Amino acid sequence: MKTEIIYFSATGTTKAIVTAISKGLRGEVHFTDITLPEKRKDAIEIDCDLVIAAIPVYGERIPDFLYDYIKNVQGNGTYLAAISVYGNIGFGISLEQWKRFAETNHFRLIAAGAFIGQHTYASREAPVAYGRPDESDIREARTFAVNIQKKIDTGDSKCPEIPKCTLPGFITKLPDSGTRLLVRQPRINNRTACNNCGACVRKCPVGAIDSETLEISENKCLRCYACVKICPKKARTAGLRLPVLRTVFNRAGMRKKENQTFL
Numbered sequence: 001m002k003t004e005i006i007y008f009s010a011t012g013t014t015k016a017i018v019t020a021i022s023k024g025l026r027g028e029v030h031f032t033d034i035t036l037p038e039k040r041k042d043a044i045e046i047d048c049d050l051v052i053a054a055i056p057v058y059g060e061r062i063p064d065f066l067y068d069y070i071k072n073v074q075g076n077g078t079y080l081a082a083i084s085v086y087g088n089i090g091f092g093i094s095l096e097q098w099k100r101f102a103e104t105n106h107f108r109l110i111a112a113g114a115f116i117g118q119h120t121y122a123s124r125e126a127p128v129a130y131g132r133p134d135e136s137d138i139r140e141a142r143t144f145a146v147n148i149q150k151k152i153d154t155g156d157s158k159c160p161e162i163p164k165c166t167l168p169g170f171i172t173k174l175p176d177s178g179t180r181l182l183v184r185q186p187r188i189n190n191r192t193a194c195n196n197c198g199a200c201v202r203k204c205p206v207g208a209i210d211s212e213t214l215e216i217s218e219n220k221c222l223r224c225y226a227c228v229k230i231c232p233k234k235a236r237t238a239g240l241r242l243p244v245l246r247t248v249f250n251r252a253g254m255r256k257k258e259n260q261t262f263l
């Protein structure tokens, strides 16, 4: 069996989940990492038996810029296992979007999963999903893959039931840029600490950082924090715009959620 794992992962949690999933599959497994902008220049051609697609949830859905990219991928009847990785707040309409994507792009959806990853904006004061995926999440991701494999082996191509999102519609219709109203841009606060290594420039999923000045384009920045987390000098800092937002955020993500799989 040939499997193509297509994933986006700005801060590594989605990558950890798909790596665990790959360990539960038999046959040839190939990874296509679409995190960096140059990887999304060309359309993906599908030539395998199973596609595993994994994207983090931004604003209770698949981020618009990624949906715009994947909507050009045609399945021609290939099996699809779709995965949303989210920060313990909610996966919103993302799995419903995956289902719609499978229908319109001629994939056979045979599995879906919503896995938890440490929230991008988690901190010591608001430790939402801190340290996740943990060992138990990794085991569950591997078991999910074993179950997908079993389903394929037995010729069971039933489409799983995807739960309906119960959030008010307007929340899931806010633009990607909505996060900018709540989260500050990661500025270099300590110019003397920055050694101009360029790691943040190379890591940005949307090419938002100027390689000369290291300034960030406000209109491009996703607030994904890849640049903050990669900086070896901890020179970039960011945060929520108002202290009260941290309280709201912490409350929303306080109760530990379990991974959910649908087969």
Ligand SMILES: Cc1cc2nc3c(=O)[nH]c(=O)nc-3n(C[C@H](O)[C@H](O)[C@H](O)COP(=O)(O)O)c2cc1C
Binding pocket: 008, 009, 010, 011, 012, 013, 014, 015, 056, 057, 058, 059, 060, 061, 085, 086, 087, 088, 089, 090, 091, 092, 116, 117, 118, 119, 120, 121, 179, 222, 223, 224, 225
């Ligand atoms: C702009 C933005 C919006 C997010 N929105 C949500 C959300 O609606 N629900 C949620 O639970 N987590 C949300 N998160 C958290 C991420 O889904 C989560 O941290 C995920 O594990 C990140 O994946 P990565 O490490 O592969 O980049 C958001 C993160 C960002 C950057």
Ligand code: SF4
Binding pocket: 186, 203, 204, 205, 206, 207, 208, 209, 216, 220, 221, 222, 223, 224, 225, 226, 227, 228
């Ligand atoms: S500049 Fe914005 S989009 Fe680019 S890595 Fe930093 S937070 Fe993410």
Ligand code: SF4
Binding pocket: 188, 193, 194, 195, 196, 197, 198, 199, 200, 201, 214, 230, 231, 232, 233, 234, 235, 236
């Ligand atoms: S990663 Fe940090 S040290 Fe390197 S250029 Fe960016 S801000 Fe400066």
